[in-house]
Amino acid sequence: MDVNMSAEDTAFRDEVRAFLAENLTDEMREANHLNGGFFADYEISRRWFLALSQKGWVAPSWPAEYGGCAWTPMQKYIYSTEAAKAGTPHYFALGISMVGPVIMRYATEAQKAHYLPRILSGEDVWCQGYSEPGSGSDLASLQTRAVADGDDYVINGSKIWTSNAHRANHIFCLVRTKDTERRQEGISFLLFPMDCPGITVKPIINIVGEHGFNQVFFDDVRVPQSCRLGAENDGWTVAKYLLEFERGGSAHAATVAASLAQLRNVAAGDALEDPLFAQKIAGVAIKQLAAEFTEHRVIADITRQGRPGPASSFMKVMGSETNQAITELTVEALNYYAAPFQPEARKPGNNVKPIAPEVGVAAVAKYLFLRAASIYSGSNEIQRNIMAKQILGL
Amino acid sequence: MNFDFSEEQYLLRDQAKRFLADRSTPAVVRAVLEDEAKPYDEDLWRGMAELGWLGTAIPEEYGGAGMSGEDLCVIAEELGRSLAPTPFSSSVYMATEALLMAGSDQQKQDYLPALAMGERIGCMAVSEGIGVTDAASINTRANEGVIEGAKVPVADGDVADFAVVLAAQGNSGDTSLFLVELNDDSVRREAVEMVDPTRSHVEMTFEGTAAELLGEPGEGWSITQAVFDRAAILMAFEQVGGAQACLDMAVDYAKNRFAFGRAIGSYQAIKHKLADIYVATELARANAYYGAWALATDAPDLATAAAAARVAASEAYNLAARENIQTHGGMGFTWEFDCHLYYRRAKLLSLALGGERKWKDRLVSQLEARNSSGEE
Numbered sequence: 001m002d003v004n005m006s007a008e009d010t011a012f013r014d015e016v017r018a019f020l021a022e023n024l025t026d027e028m029r030e031a032n033h034l035n036g037g038f039f040a041d042y043e044i045s046r047r048w049f050l051a052l053s054q055k056g057w058v059a060p061s062w063p064a065e066y067g068g069c070a071w072t073p074m075q076k077y078i079y080s081t082e083a084a085k086a087g088t089p090h091y092f093a094l095g096i097s098m099v100g101p102v103i104m105r106y107a108t109e110a111q112k113a114h115y116l117p118r119i120l121s122g123e124d125v126w127c128q129g130y131s132e133p134g135s136g137s138d139l140a141s142l143q144t145r146a147v148a149d150g151d152d153y154v155i156n157g158s159k160i161w162t163s164n165a166h167r168a169n170h171i172f173c174l175v176r177t178k179d180t181e182r183r184q185e186g187i188s189f190l191l192f193p194m195d196c197p198g199i200t201v202k203p204i205i206n207i208v209g210e211h212g213f214n215q216v217f218f219d220d221v222r223v224p225q226s227c228r229l230g231a232e233n234d235g236w237t238v239a240k241y242l243l244e245f246e247r248g249g250s251a252h253a254a255t256v257a258a259s260l261a262q263l264r265n266v267a268a269g270d271a272l273e274d275p276l277f278a279q280k281i282a283g284v285a286i287k288q289l290a291a292e293f294t295e296h297r298v299i300a301d302i303t304r305q306g307r308p309g310p311a312s313s314f315m316k317v318m319g320s321e322t323n324q325a326i327t328e329l330t331v332e333a334l335n336y337y338a339a340p341f342q343p344e345a346r347k348p349g350n351n352v353k354p355i356a357p358e359v360g361v362a363a364v365a366k367y368l369f370l371r372a373a374s375i376y377s378g379s380n381e382i383q384r385n386i387m388a389k390q391i392l393g394l
Numbered sequence: 395m396n397f398d399f400s401e402e403q404y405l406l407r408d409q410a411k412r413f414l415a416d417r418s419t420p421a422v423v424r425a426v427l428e429d430e431a432k433p434y435d436e437d438l439w440r441g442m443a444e445l446g447w448l449g450t451a452i453p454e455e456y457g458g459a460g461m462s463g464e465d466l467c468v469i470a471e472e473l474g475r476s477l478a479p480t481p482f483s484s485s486v487y488m489a490t491e492a493l494l495m496a497g498s499d500q501q502k503q504d505y506l507p508a509l510a511m512g513e514r515i516g517c518m519a520v521s522e523g524i525g526v527t528d529a530a531s532i533n534t535r536a537n538e539g540v541i542e543g544a545k546v547p548v549a550d551g552d553v554a555d556f557a558v559v560l561a562a563q564g565n566s567g568d569t570s571l572f573l574v575e576l577n578d579d580s581v582r583r584e585a586v587e588m589v590d591p592t593r594s595h596v597e598m599t600f601e602g603t604a605a606e607l608l609g610e611p612g613e614g615w616s617i618t619q620a621v622f623d624r625a626a627i628l629m630a631f632e633q634v635g636g637a638q639a640c641l642d643m644a645v646d647y648a649k650n651r652f653a654f655g656r657a658i659g660s661y662q663a664i665k666h667k668l669a670d671i672y673v674a675t676e677l678a679r680a681n682a683y684y685g686a687w688a689l690a691t692d693a694p695d696l697a698t699a700a701a702a703a704r705v706a707a708s709e710a711y712n713l714a715a716r717e718n719i720q721t722h723g724g725m726g727f728t729w730e731f732d733c734h735l736y737y738r739r740a741k742l743l744s745l746a747l748g749g750e751r752k753w754k755d756r757l758v759s760q761l762e763a764r765n766s767s768g769e770e
Contacts, residue, residue, distance in 0.1 A: 001464060001687040002396050264765060278758040285761055286702045290680040296397030297683060304398060314673045381662075387672055388665035392645045394657075 003296065005078075013078050020086040023051045027348060031089040034346040036365025037208060038372070040089030041348050042167065049091040050122055058120060059096050066104055066112070067120050073299045084254035092164050095119035095126040098242055099172045099191070106189075106229040106238055115191075127194070129159040129173030129216060130239075137382050139174070140183040140236065144218060146175040146190065148225065153177075153190065155198075155221040161376075165201045165214040169194050178233050189235035192223040207368045209343065252319045253291035259326045260288050263333065265359045271333035280329055287322040291315065310391045317383045320373035327370045330363045338364050397683065399468060407468045409445070414476035417441055420732050426479040426592045427735070430585075433553050433594035439480045439512060448486055449510025452494070457507030463624070463689030467682070470628045474635030474743075477735055479592040481515050481550035483632070487625040489516025492558045495624075496571060496609030496617045505556070505573070517554035519545035519574075519598055520618055527748065529569050529615035534600065536561040536572055541605040544597060547586045549746065551576075551596035559605065560614050569614030572605035589745075590738035622747050623700040627685035630700075633707035633743050634682050637675045640714035640736050644668055644721040651723075664721060671714045678703070678710035698764060701757035708744035708753070715740035 005013065031044040039045060052058040060076045062068020071079065100119050103112055118124040135142040144157025155175060165171070170193055178186035194201075198221035204213040230238040263281065264272070271277045294315060301309035331338040340355040341364055354361045374380040388394040399407070417438050426432050442448060450466045452458020459465075466486070473482055490509050493502055493516075508514040521527050522534065522545055534543025541561055551557065559572045576583070582599040609617050645668055648659030658664050685703035688696040715737040719726035726733040744750055 001398065001683070001690060003687055272762075275755070275758070278762075279754050282705070282754055282757045282761060285757070286681060286706050287677060289684060289699075289702050290677040290706060293397065293680040293684045294676065297680060300396060300398035303396065314676050317669075317673055318677060381666070384666045384669035385662065387669040388659075391672060392641075392659075392665075392668055394645065394648060394659040394665050394668065 005074075009074055009078060012075055013082060016079055016082045017086075019055060019057070020082060020088070023055070024048070024086055024088055028089050029087045031348045032087040034348055034362055035089065036346055036362040037206075037210060037212060037369045038090065039092045039163075039212065042092065042164075044348055045089035045091035046122065048089050049093055053120060053122055058093070058122075059100065062096075062100060062104070066100075066116050073302050077295060077299060081254040084258050087258065092125070092167075093122075094128055094163075094172075095124060095170075098128060099126050099170075102172070102189070102229060102238055102242060103191075105241055111191075124170050125164070125168045126170045126172060127162050127165045127168035127216075129162060129171045131159065131161045133158060133160050133215070137379055140187070142174055142176060142187065144173070144175050146177050146188060146223075148177070149222075151226075152222050152224055153228075155190075155218045155223065157218050159216045159218075160204070160213075162201075162214045162216045163212055165194065165216050166203065166211070171216070172229075174235055174239060177235075180233070184236040186233050187235040187239075188232050189229045189238040190223060191227050191229060192221075196221050196223060198222070207371060208365050252315060253288060253295050256288045256291055256319065256322055256326070259323060259330075260284060262359060263326050263330045266330050266357070266363070267333040277329075277333070284322060284325050284329065287318060287325075291319060291322070314383075314387060316378065317374075317380050317387075320370075320380060323373055324370045327363070327367045330360065331367045334360045334363055338367070340364070397687070399464065403465060403468050406465060407472065410447075410469050410472035411475075413441065413445065414472050414478060418473075418476040418478040420477075420735070423477045423479050423592055423732075423735060434480045434550075435478075438478060439482075442480065442482065443510075443512025446510075448482075448490075448512050449506075450486070452490060452506050452510045456502050457510040459510075463627075464686050466628055467631045467686040467689065470631035471635035471638075471682075474632030474739075475639045477592060477636070477639075477739055481517065481553055481594075483625070483629065484517040484550035484554065485509060485515045487628045488518035488621060489554075489556070489558050491624050492518060492571065492608065492617065492621045495620060496613070501573065501606075501608065514555040515550065515553055517548055517550045517557050518618075518621070519548045519551065519557045519559045521545065521547065526752075530567045532560055532562045532569050534559065534561040536563045536570065536605050539605060541572060541574060541600045541603050544599045546597035547588065547595040548598045549593060549595050551598045552583055552585060552594050557598065558608060559600070560618050561605070563611060563614075568612045569618075570611045571608040571614045571617055573608050574600065574603055574605045578603055588742060590735075590742040592735065592739070593742060623697050624689060626700040626704040626747055626753065627682065627689050627696075629743055629747060630678065630682045630685055630703035630707035633711040633740070634675060634679050636736055636739055636743070637671070637678065637707070637711040637714035640711075640718040640733075640740075641668065641671045641675060643733070643736075644671070644714075644718040647722055658721075667717050667721065671710075671717055674706075674710040674713050678706040681706040695760075695764065698757065698760040701753045701760055704747070704753040705750060705757060708750045711736075711740040712744055 027044055028048050031040040057069055059068040060071045060079060064070040096119060103115050130139060132142050132144060146153035146155045173190045174187050175190055176186055177188040180186040198219045200217040202215045203211045204215055205211055206213060298308045334356060337356045342354055344350055345352040345354040345361055346365060422435050426435055446459045447469055449458030450461050451463055454460040493505050509516060525531060554576055556576055557574050559574050560569055561572055563570045580601045580603040583596045586595045586597050588595050648664050649657055651658050681703040685699040688699035719733045719737060722731060722733050725731050
């Protein structure tokens with residue numbers, strides 16, 4: 001075993017650090033520090049996206065022929081670790097992480113030439129139309145229907161939890177095109193603009209009191225059938241391909257480490273003096289270390305056998321529960337000063353004096369927001385079902 | 395960076411798996427459990443010696459295989475999985491490591507070749523009874539080459555030929571380590587039955603026994619800590635192996651036991667329970683790998699890695715052993731089924747080397763030291 005970096009990796013790390021030092025502005029760091037939710041301030045984090053886009057670093061996993069970085073898992077890991085340490089603001093870019101890879105695999109050359117550069121440049125912002133009011137964990141039960149009419153589909157139904165649908169200009173959408181016994185077999189994958197007549201976006205205010213989610217309604221929305229990716233009724237396969245695309249190199253551990261460091265700052269000189277509290281922090285630290293070394297193991301698995309081993313599958317459960325524990329401990333460390341809820345003190349560039357200590361200004365928002373972590377991207381119950389099925393064979 | 399075991403280590407793992415599946419069967423473990431006159435399985439022990447396992451980390455000049463701590467980790471995981479009833483941890487993780495760490499060249503020449511061959515067995519005697527064991531709590535005293543006092547419990551003290559003993563010397567709180575030959579009339583050894591009878595323990599009393607200093611005088615406690623740190627990593631691999639064995643058993647049972655017309659493994663109450671064991675075991679495994687790397691490279695954060703590995707592995711094994719019984723229902727509660735063998739071993743391993751509470755405290759202090767030095 002060797003956890004020392006090669007000379008090439010060290011050189012790459014230095015290049016990343018230099019880029020971060022030069023391009024990550026104070027405003028961007030502040031937006032990260034004040035972020036009490038998933039994505040940092042939209043406009044500021046978008047500026048960081050655009051800086052990466054200009055550098056050609058916005059698509060770590062994409063192949064070079066499509067304008068991606070084609071980084072090795074190790075390089076991706078290094079980049080994400082350095083970015084988390086530096087405090088880059090988390091931006092919204094489902095085009096890069098979700099729909100781009102599917103377009104590369106399933107779209108025509110003309111579609112690729114149209115969409116991919118616009119995703120990289122940030123010109124197109126994509127939102128995701130998967131979940132529906134009646135179809136969350138049981139996604140295959142979705143009911144939004146696309147009916148063929150000449151060369152078009154006519155879409156009726158509704159999507160929910162659609163992050164940034166109010167800002168996106170495109171949506172990728174799973175729709176029902178056939179009623180089949182196996183429900184997965186009647187679903188198609190469509191791409192279309194958000195300004196089609198018949199689309200209505202209604203805000204959903206989250207537990208923090210903020211607008212990130214939406215419900216999207218489709219009333220006789222007409223799109224050309226050529227906007228379909230993959231064969232008709234084969235959309236489930238298209239959606240599943242995404243799961244195989246991202247192969248390691250993520251650095252959740254670095255993000256957890258950053259939150260943990262913040263917790264230690266909050267607790268320093270006070271709660272940390274309490275041995276019981278210190279032990280709770282140690283319990284979280286063990287999980288952070290485990291996440292870090294699991295990421296190393298995943299990279300080693302990919303290097304040895306070309307794919308991540310089963311270890312990667314428990315990261316969602318462990319990562320989300322660890323992050324929740326950190327927000328809970330941060331609030332515990334702050335005591336009464338965690339209670340004031342001051343959204344205005346979390347706006348970048350504000351002049352509001354927070355009642356909480358400066359280090360803990362986003363603590364209560366995070367405490368509220370992190371309930372989402374064990375629910376989104378496959379609830380932890382679903383993740384446990386997946387582990388039981390795919391790894392334990394139950 | 396390559397955070398993986400080597401090809402050779404994968405081969406070693408396969409060899410260990412096959413050998414132990416053949417030689418450390420449940421019947422072998424049960425023979426030690428049920429026969430009071432049988433402290434360990436001698437055939438198994440000889441087989442391990444023949445494979446060179448006992449001298450894995452001993453340099454070739456002292457008759458060992460000259461391999462690394464990582465190789466020992468690979469073996470330890472399989473020992474844990476198979477519940478191997480032998481004095482391996484006492485002789486290899488403790489006595490051998492103490493000699494490697496603190497022994498003079500002469501002492502290494504005297505002891506290591508026989509340890510590597512399995513001709514002699516060593517153990518380590520630290521604890522003295524109720525309460526926290528630390529430098530100030532040690533009442534066993536050494537004076538002018540002679541030792542007096544009592545140690546309890548001492549793992550494998552009945553079958554060991556010599557012990558590495560922590561004793562007070564000179565001023566209060568000053569401790570040193572000593573090599574003590576046990577086949578002597580001045581040494582009394584009385585069996586102490588433990589929660590896991592497949593591992594033998596004694597109370598050991600010294601009444602004017604000859605003792606030879608091991609390491610610098612006054613350094614006894616710090617060397618003991620260093621030996622425990624290394625042993626904790628190896629023990630963590632045993633615990634991970636044991637937890638994995640429990641998970642495998644529980645999964646197998648859940649697939650084959652039917653209730654209300656369905657395999658019990660098709661119910662989410664069981665699925666999620668087993669997924670939780672999987673998560674805890676993988677978490678412990680990741681921490682143990684961190685430890686393996688620290689062990690092989692003598693990393694500056696070895697103590698942090700050891701404490702993290704130790705706590706995570708203790709939690710995982712205890713959880714897995716407990717929920718394996720629950721998954722087996724009434725059968726899990728019987729003497730006949732093997733669930734209790736793991737439940738016993740899990741508890742014994744998590745109580746040894748100072749127990750979970752001590753390791754959590756150690757992790758806290760290591761993290762604080764690391765944090766205040768500004769390292770990451």
